[in-house]
Amino acid sequence: MAVYLHADSSKCSGCKACLVACSLAKFGVNNPKKARLAIIPKFPAPGIFEVKTCTNCGTCAEVCPVDAVKINEKGAYYIDPNECIACMACVKECPEQVIFTHPDYPVPFECDLCGACVEVCGPGVLWIE
Amino acid sequence: MNGYGGKILRINLTTGQISKEPTPTHIAEKFLGGRGFGIYFLYTEVPRGADPLGPENKIIASPGPLSGTLAPGAGKMDFTTKSPLTGGYASASVGGHLTAELKYAGYDSIIIEGISPKPVYLYINDDEVELRDASDLWGKGSITVETELKKRLGEEFQIATIGPAGENLVKYACITHDFGRQAGRGGVGAVMGAKKLKAIAVHGTRDIPVADPQALLRLGTEAIKACKASEAFEVWVRYGTSGVTVWSNEVGAFPVRNFQAGALEDYSGLSGETMRQRIVITDKGCFGCPSPCGKYSYSKKYSIYVEGPEYETTALIGGDCVLTDIEDVAYANWLCDELGIDSISVGNVIAFAIECFEKGILTKEETEGLELRWGDPQVVFTLLEKIARREGIGDLLAEGVKHASQKLGENSEEFAIHVKGMEMSGYECHNAPAMLLSYMTCDVGAHHNRSWAITYDLQVGRDLVTDDKVDRVIYLQHVRPLFDCLGACRLQWVELSIDLGLYPPILKAITGIDRSWEDLMKISERVWNLTRMYWVREVEGFGREWDYPPPRFYKEPVTYGPTKGKRMEWDDIQRLLDTYYQKRGWDKNGIPTPEKLAELGLAEIVRIGV
Ligand code: SF4
Ligand code: SF4
Ligand code: SF4
Numbered sequence: 001m002a003v004y005l006h007a008d009s010s011k012c013s014g015c016k017a018c019l020v021a022c023s024l025a026k027f028g029v030n031n032p033k034k035a036r037l038a039i040i041p042k043f044p045a046p047g048i049f050e051v052k053t054c055t056n057c058g059t060c061a062e063v064c065p066v067d068a069v070k071i072n073e074k075g076a077y078y079i080d081p082n083e084c085i086a087c088m089a090c091v092k093e094c095p096e097q098v099i100f101t102h103p104d105y106p107v108p109f110e111c112d113l114c115g116a117c118v119e120v121c122g123p124g125v126l127w128i129e
Numbered sequence: 130m131n132g133y134g135g136k137i138l139r140i141n142l143t144t145g146q147i148s149k150e151p152t153p154t155h156i157a158e159k160f161l162g163g164r165g166f167g168i169y170f171l172y173t174e175v176p177r178g179a180d181p182l183g184p185e186n187k188i189i190a191s192p193g194p195l196s197g198t199l200a201p202g203a204g205k206m207d208f209t210t211k212s213p214l215t216g217g218y219a220s221a222s223v224g225g226h227l228t229a230e231l232k233y234a235g236y237d238s239i240i241i242e243g244i245s246p247k248p249v250y251l252y253i254n255d256d257e258v259e260l261r262d263a264s265d266l267w268g269k270g271s272i273t274v275e276t277e278l279k280k281r282l283g284e285e286f287q288i289a290t291i292g293p294a295g296e297n298l299v300k301y302a303c304i305t306h307d308f309g310r311q312a313g314r315g316g317v318g319a320v321m322g323a324k325k326l327k328a329i330a331v332h333g334t335r336d337i338p339v340a341d342p343q344a345l346l347r348l349g350t351e352a353i354k355a356c357k358a359s360e361a362f363e364v365w366v367r368y369g370t371s372g373v374t375v376w377s378n379e380v381g382a383f384p385v386r387n388f389q390a391g392a393l394e395d396y397s398g399l400s401g402e403t404m405r406q407r408i409v410i411t412d413k414g415c416f417g418c419p420s421p422c423g424k425y426s427y428s429k430k431y432s433i434y435v436e437g438p439e440y441e442t443t444a445l446i447g448g449d450c451v452l453t454d455i456e457d458v459a460y461a462n463w464l465c466d467e468l469g470i471d472s473i474s475v476g477n478v479i480a481f482a483i484e485c486f487e488k489g490i491l492t493k494e495e496t497e498g499l500e501l502r503w504g505d506p507q508v509v510f511t512l513l514e515k516i517a518r519r520e521g522i523g524d525l526l527a528e529g530v531k532h533a534s535q536k537l538g539e540n541s542e543e544f545a546i547h548v549k550g551m552e553m554s555g556y557e558c559h560n561a562p563a564m565l566l567s568y569m570t571c572d573v574g575a576h577h578n579r580s581w582a583i584t585y586d587l588q589v590g591r592d593l594v595t596d597d598k599v600d601r602v603i604y605l606q607h608v609r610p611l612f613d614c615l616g617a618c619r620l621q622w623v624e625l626s627i628d629l630g631l632y633p634p635i636l637k638a639i640t641g642i643d644r645s646w647e648d649l650m651k652i653s654e655r656v657w658n659l660t661r662m663y664w665v666r667e668v669e670g671f672g673r674e675w676d677y678p679p680p681r682f683y684k685e686p687v688t689y690g691p692t693k694g695k696r697m698e699w700d701d702i703q704r705l706l707d708t709y710y711q712k713r714g715w716d717k718n719g720i721p722t723p724e725k726l727a728e729l730g731l732a733e734i735v736r737i738g739v
Contacts, residue, residue: 014414028342030197116346
């Protein structure tokens with residue numbers, strides 16, 4: 001089994017600290033809109049936060065026409081911005097919908113298992129295994 | 130400017146004009162943000178004597194430099210306005226995700242002026258700012274409107290809205306956000322209602338400019354880890370503020386029967402344990418909060434989802450009106466959210482009405498046949514609806530206990546529980562001088578959040594009326610409200626005891642400015658004195674008497690609970706005030722001296738702020 005970022009959504013309180021930590025760690029900016037995981041609140045009912053993380057399933061790598069999705073030393077898929085042609089096939093095909101885009105960047109981005117989010121999660125929702 | 134969105138957004142509802150101004154650097158330096166910005170703009174822009182519900186009053190909504198960043202609990206936003214409830218300064222803070230979103234859209238304050246000719250909502254999507262028609266939303270409940278606007282605009286939009294109570298100018302109407310968070314106190318919702326502004330919807334995608342992002346990641350992570358390592362962490366996260374209920378009863382701090390008693394005979398139905406077991410379905414945190422106090426609940430009995438009830442609601446609607454089943458309190462809480470009413474004020478108002486009924490001051494005719502009794506959930510639900518819609522007796526009660534008691538007479542002023550016109554929050558303090566002084570001198574009226582000194586009373590001896598209690602109150606009045614300037618939550622410090630020293634380096638990483646804790650305390654003291662001067666300016670004859678507690682606390686002893694038989698002495702109250710004024714550098718009438726104002730760099734603002 002591939003190593004990936006696990007999440008126990010039932011413990012999530014929706015604080016989004018993970019998203020800020022992600023943006024700081026990966027882009028050096030404070031902006032949760034540039035994070036590589038997603039917190040989806042379902043309110044007023046049923047009252048849960050759904051945490052969406054990359055499960056390292058490899059679909060993105062499979063669909064990329066130019067092999068821009070590579071594997072890093074932790075075993076995580078990542079998008080090489082130098083090779084990506086921004087066709088958005090990976091964004092569309094990701095079954096978890098966790099390949100993200102932001103107007104500030106020409107190419108999409110995904111979780112590379114840096115773990116910054118895990119450290120700041122108060123309720124212990126996230127872990128890498 | 131690092132740490133700031135960079136712009137002030139100004140909305141004139143009368144003309145529909147929308148403009149953006151750069152955030153003034155010297156104001157950011159002097160007042161930080163949040164309620165600091167709030168009082169600065171209120172003092173300098175709203176003309177003296179403005180009608181709180183008229184076009185001259187403004188609502189100033191402000192995040193702070195920590196808002197939306199990786200500081201622990203970076204999710205607090207302040208709403209400042211002239212209060213329709215008290216006629217003085219109002220500042221209500223709300224958690225959730227609004228403050229962060231506003232920063233991502235690039236704004237440090239929204240200043241809302243004038244009155245719209247028709248119901249509108251404010252739409253903010255980064256630079257795109259519009260007033261949109263809200264005629265179809267008018268009359269609808271807060272939760273309903275939030276759900277609807279999210280459906281129309283998208284989940285990413287953060288919504289603040291008023292309910293029918295705000296529209297009907299209930300003097301303690303609140304603003305609701307994030308399905309159960311409230312800017313509760315002082316009637317900020319009524320001001321929005323008067324302005325015909327139904328809601329604010331914000332979405333932002335920008336970076337918050339940060340001086341040293343790597344340091345912020347490191348220091349923010351460290352502070353969050355300190356929260357998690359706290360001994361109190363687990364219990365706090367499990368119960369949130371509902372963990373206070375049992376403690377409060379056991380020490381006799383729980384308001385019961387309109388603050389006549391300090392404990393409930395049987396409070397097991399309201400305990401944090403009961404609540405967690407019976408209704409809580411998930412923890413719900415504000416933006417950036419590692420220790421979520423929000424408990425999201427489902428009541429089977431009423432088929433409703435509701436955030437809470439948190440301690441204050443349990444105290445004022447549970448204890449004070451003697452509802453002893455958590456599901457009844459949860460339903461009342463849901464009604465407060467949907468109708469848009471501050472649950473603290475309304476709990477007091479209903480308890481006051483029940484006592485009036487008991488004493489024959491209110492009759493069955495006046496209540497349209499409703500028999501007001503302690504412990505009857507239907508009475509509470511019915512009165513909530515009537516107040517929100519100003520129907521029958523609800524019209525009088527919508528004015529708050531001060532006004533209602535003045536109107537009713539027959540000595541009801543003796544048990545109208547308020548200071549400066551604001552109903553008291555949930556700590557009984559016949560036998561807690563520091564807590565009573567906190568209420569007396571709080572800058573918005575009888576509110577607990579500026580200084581929560583009751584634990585100090587317990588720690589050093591609750592009968593004592595000593596100078597160190599005054600020192601403690603002043604210290605707390607500087608530290609706690611400072612968090613409302615920073616735009617972050619104070620509870621990680623209050624409840625988890627994380628080191629205050631963790632914050633200045635985080636603030637430096639964000640803003641690039643090196644400030645010691647003492648520097649920050651000076652800013653807080655500046656804000657405190659300017660809010661005091663606002664009262665002096667707005668309320669004719671303002672002074673010492675405005676700081677007096679409700680007579681119940683010094684005239685009538687507690688009827689039940691561990692403090693039974695206790696009450697405050699009038700001389701002690703006077704002594705507390707003398708010491709407090711003297712330590713603050715105010716005169717005997719409680720007015721800041723020119724020397725004090727000069728020391729804080731306020732002389733000029735006070736001189737020109739007409
Ligand atoms: S980003 Fe999506 S497609 Fe790629 S590995 Fe992760 S879950 Fe699979
Ligand atoms: S967007 Fe880039 S990484 Fe994704 S599939 Fe297209 S080329 Fe590959
Ligand atoms: S940090 Fe943890 S609790 Fe907060 S949103 Fe992320 S996963 Fe949820």
